[in-house]
Amino acid sequence: MSDFLFTSESVSEGHPDKVADQISDAVLDAILKQDKTCRVAAETLVKDNLVVLAGEITAHARVNYDEVARNTIKRIGYIDPAIGFDASTCTVLVAYGQQSPDIARGVDKSIDLDQGAGDQGLMFGYACDETPSLMPLPIFLSHRLVERQAELRRSGRLPWLRPDAKSQVTIRYLNGRPESIDTVVLSTQHAPGIEHKKLAESVVEEVIKPVLPKSMVKGKISYLVNPTGAFEIGGPKGDCGVTGRKIIVDTYGGAAPHGGGAFSGKDPSKVDRSAAYAARYVAKNIVAAGLASKCLVQVSYAIGVARPTSVMVTTQGTGKMSDDALSALVTKHFDLRPRGIIQMLDLLRPIYEKTAAYGHFGREEAEFTWEATDKALALKQAA
Incomplete structure (x- = not known):
């Protein structure tokens, strides 16, 4: 075809699901400013003039979650009670628990004597040469x-x-x-x-x-x-908003598969987020190197295990070398263990609120390290 x-x-940033995403990532950023070893899974629900913050957080940090939520809502532009959702008058309920110690044991000391993946799962990254940002x-x-x-x-x-x-x-x-x-x-x-x-x-x-x-x-x-x-x-007056419901908007608009895991509110130990960023980084560098006009990367993980259980690269028939040869290049040039990804992309920074509206990929913000094409030359030379 x-x-x-x-x-x-x-x-937009004012869509109720995106309001929830931005609050969740603002909470993550507030914690990362104080504790880079935190474990955060922050979920948000917004409906009418109510905000519910729930999830699991383990961190050495003192954060005024109520204030973080209100500041985010104010920045977005919900500052008029007549609209039905207002930063000053909304009710904020906080119901965070701690991460399960069973998960912590697997993530903090993995089978591979390195930081294990925070969960099992599969993630995709994609790039194509339809736009200068290598997005569809x-x-x-x-x-x-x-x-x-x-x-x-x-x-x-x-x-x-x-x-x-x-x-x-x-x-x-x-x-x-x-x-x-x-x-x-x-x-x-x-x-x-x-x-x-x-x-x-x-x-x-x-x-x-x-x-x-x-x-x-x-x-x-x-x-x-x-x-x-x-x-x-x-806004939340018209529809209930929940974190993680705009995963296709967040990625490639349906032009590539999605592993199903949302990004917002998750610290980088969660491979749903960090490995999806890494897969985009890999795919974008392959296309930027001129090795293909389209590139789809899939990675998968087991909880508590550092090394990916699989890495797949396909250029959908546009590659200048075989998919197997590209997969070998990826294994050589990219460390796709969770700790390797975090170091490679410098992910333990409070950069995530900015990702939570207008897409996580294809943007020029300096903080979005996964959008760099700094590996393209090495890949081209190695090919």
Whole structure:
């Protein structure tokens, strides 16, 4: 199948599930600032004007979790009680327990005399040459649209915008390559009283069109803005938000498989997060080295065991060398044990709140070490 339509979606920082993700990662960051040896699995639920913080935390740290949650909600922009969710007036319930000692024994002293994986599981990393960031074009544009919505909301340029929003982009592919934009959907929460026609025109002209690459604008594009009409009730008032429910938004927009484990609220001993970052790092460096135009990496782990139980590399027919040869290169150039990943990517830093909206991959923030292509030259020379 070389000619097809492919669609990805994203959600804004004010979407209820993303509010939960950002609070969970803000809690993780607050703990990491005090204790790099912490074990954190922080879950968040937001509904109406209620925030519930639960999970398992073992750390030598004193953190005001209530304050962390409120500051995150305020930063996102929920500061008006009339919206139904407000940083100052919401109720915050804290119900953290400690990590099971059975897990701690396996992680802290593993079979391989190195830090063991915090759980079993499988993780994927992906890269392709559709964009300069080596991300698939549909998810890349979907993220940029909701980022643009937030930018215009914060600047006051479109003062009727509210924090909750969703985007969706459909790309037409010819011969397996992006050819043109087919459909753009953008739904945004808004203040009462705004006429739908004015809202739709403003969103198309101010939010959508500035994001779309001119090379992809060919023929008629279908723009669908708030297709159901009014979107006044949004955020946690409209829907319950829970950590870890936007795992496809967080990764590759459906262009690559997902192992099922969410990222936010988890310290780097949890391979759901750290190994997915490492797999992206591997895949991106292979594509950056010119060894393939697409690369999918799968790794898997057993709890308490440091070395991966499997490493798989496939270039989906685009490689300049065999997948087996690439797998051997990966084993030689990347330490995919949990401790090796943490050191390789410098993951024991309070960098995670920033990852929790607009995608964990394909971004240029200096803190996102897994986006570096510093291994590309060595891989190219070794090949």
